Amino acid sequence: MAARVVTLGIDLGTTSVKAALLEAAPGHPPGFVVLASCARAARAEAAAPQGQEQDVSRIIQALNECLAALPRQLLQEVCGIGVSGQMHGVMFWKTDQGCEWREGRVSPVFEPGAVSHLVTWQDGRCSSGFLASLPQPESHLSVASGFGCATIFWLLKNSPELLKSYDAAGTIHDYVVAMLCGLPRSLMCDQNAASWGYFNTQSQSWNLEILRASGFPVHLLPDIAEAGSVAGRTSRAWFEIPEGTPVGVALGDLQASVYSCMAKRTDAVLNISTSVQLATSMPSGFQPAQTPDPAAPVTYFPYFDRTYLAVAASLNGGNVLATFVHMLVQWMMDLGLEVEESTVYSRMIQAAAQQRDTCLTITPTVLGERHLPDQLASVTRISSSDLTLGHVTRALCRGIVQNLHSMLPFQQLKEWGVERVIGSGSALSRNEVLKQEVQRAFPFPVSFGQDVDAAVGAALVMLQKNLNQRES
Numbered sequence: 001m002a003a004r005v006v007t008l009g010i011d012l013g014t015t016s017v018k019a020a021l022l023e024a025a026p027g028h029p030p031g032f033v034v035l036a037s038c039a040r041a042a043r044a045e046a047a048a049p050q051g052q053e054q055d056v057s058r059i060i061q062a063l064n065e066c067l068a069a070l071p072r073q074l075l076q077e078v079c080g081i082g083v084s085g086q087m088h089g090v091m092f093w094k095t096d097q098g099c100e101w102r103e104g105r106v107s108p109v110f111e112p113g114a115v116s117h118l119v120t121w122q123d124g125r126c127s128s129g130f131l132a133s134l135p136q137p138e139s140h141l142s143v144a145s146g147f148g149c150a151t152i153f154w155l156l157k158n159s160p161e162l163l164k165s166y167d168a169a170g171t172i173h174d175y176v177v178a179m180l181c182g183l184p185r186s187l188m189c190d191q192n193a194a195s196w197g198y199f200n201t202q203s204q205s206w207n208l209e210i211l212r213a214s215g216f217p218v219h220l221l222p223d224i225a226e227a228g229s230v231a232g233r234t235s236r237a238w239f240e241i242p243e244g245t246p247v248g249v250a251l252g253d254l255q256a257s258v259y260s261c262m263a264k265r266t267d268a269v270l271n272i273s274t275s276v277q278l279a280t281s282m283p284s285g286f287q288p289a290q291t292p293d294p295a296a297p298v299t300y301f302p303y304f305d306r307t308y309l310a311v312a313a314s315l316n317g318g319n320v321l322a323t324f325v326h327m328l329v330q331w332m333m334d335l336g337l338e339v340e341e342s343t344v345y346s347r348m349i350q351a352a353a354q355q356r357d358t359c360l361t362i363t364p365t366v367l368g369e370r371h372l373p374d375q376l377a378s379v380t381r382i383s384s385s386d387l388t389l390g391h392v393t394r395a396l397c398r399g400i401v402q403n404l405h406s407m408l409p410f411q412q413l414k415e416w417g418v419e420r421v422i423g424s425g426s427a428l429s430r431n432e433v434l435k436q437e438v439q440r441a442f443p444f445p446v447s448f449g450q451d452v453d454a455a456v457g458a459a460l461v462m463l464q465k466n467l468n469q470r471e472s
Helices: 056-068 128-132 148-158 160-164 172-181 190-196 208-213 253-261 318-334 341-354 389-407 410-415 432-441 454-471
Strands: 006-012 016-025 031-041 078-085 091-093 099-103 108-112 168-170 187-189 223-225 230-233 246-248 267-272 276-281 298-302 308-314 361-363 378-380 420-424 446-448
Touching: 006 056, 006 172, 006 253, 006 454, 016 056, 016 454, 031 056, 031 454, 056 108, 056 172, 078 172, 078 253, 078 454, 091 172, 148 160, 148 190, 168 172, 172 187, 172 230, 172 246, 187 190, 190 298, 246 454, 253 267, 253 276, 253 298, 253 308, 253 420, 253 454, 267 432, 276 389, 308 389, 318 341, 318 389, 341 389, 341 432, 361 389, 389 432, 420 432, 432 446
Parallel strands: 006 078, 078 246, 187 223, 267 420, 420 446
Antiparallel strands: 006 016, 016 031, 091 168, 099 108, 230 246, 267 276, 276 308, 298 308, 361 378
């Protein structure tokens, strides 16, 4: 009997860390079974007067807790580790002092050593004026606040001492891969490199000349590897996973999420969690225009095998609903009443479920959009009959979907050959009203229930790599 093929997937997200163990299931093409999974809240926000930062040691603590919760006998069978995480962000470390290994209860664990905070994708320290002062990238992707290279430019100008303390940089997931494998240099796939800016996806290289001419510390830029390739092997046993286990180069969470549930090329994946992404894969051979258009709402991100994903990524998703809930709770407190946020959330969804339609129109862009950074939210067509909680919640859910439609008209998907939408994400799975609005807006079938999961996607990439090797 053939040995089981079990892989571990890890996703280091903005709010939580997830781990999943997958096993290959027989069939043509072979499927997979999730044997076990675990998620832990990261609670890593760090005080940062300038923007959004996270404490790396808290993220690694959540990762350690996740792995400790997985069945030990399954971890012993792991033959590949896939890692993904929040794109765009940047952290720094000293290559020989990036972490400290210590004996855990069962096997060695690593804890961060000489590392900086992670400056996340939500960071807003780069004003539009500052971004305008940066050199024009030689790339089809423009640069926004929260993108690794923009953050490094900002630090170069405002905190040069910080940069001098470190000799390596990467995303949080690049860091984890480097520590697990004991890599001498930071290694990054094109998916994450493109998310930093100043990376040319056609030549698969950083804009070194442009960056050098502006005094950018190019020695911090990671080496580039192909998404889906192996970065190295574990340098020690780690939570029962044998030493020498292959570890994939870290993937973008968007690509890993899409990979976990896009069964056919004619599928589009809609993910509504904190933010919203609508993604579909472009035909092979497609190449995006080589000059960035910051005002374009659709972006083309590297996927696998030199193909691209067309992505409309809205900054306004579940976070808008959370902001609304928070506002209601705050109003209650101001009125001397206390109510739990979870209660408010479930009651407002109930109220909106009974309110099937509304004339109220909410443009929910409280956070602006990458292509319209200065846009704010608005409420229009307010009449006295549309002021119930049900009306407002229904209009808010509809607004989130309509905002996405304004970025990538669903007719365009039809022209690209999309035949089905796979709806997923935490904000969608637990919100019946949002599901109704999604079904109402799309001109083709929408299937819910198969949740995108970047940890599963990362494990799946390694699983398929393993199966391909066994076949060959």
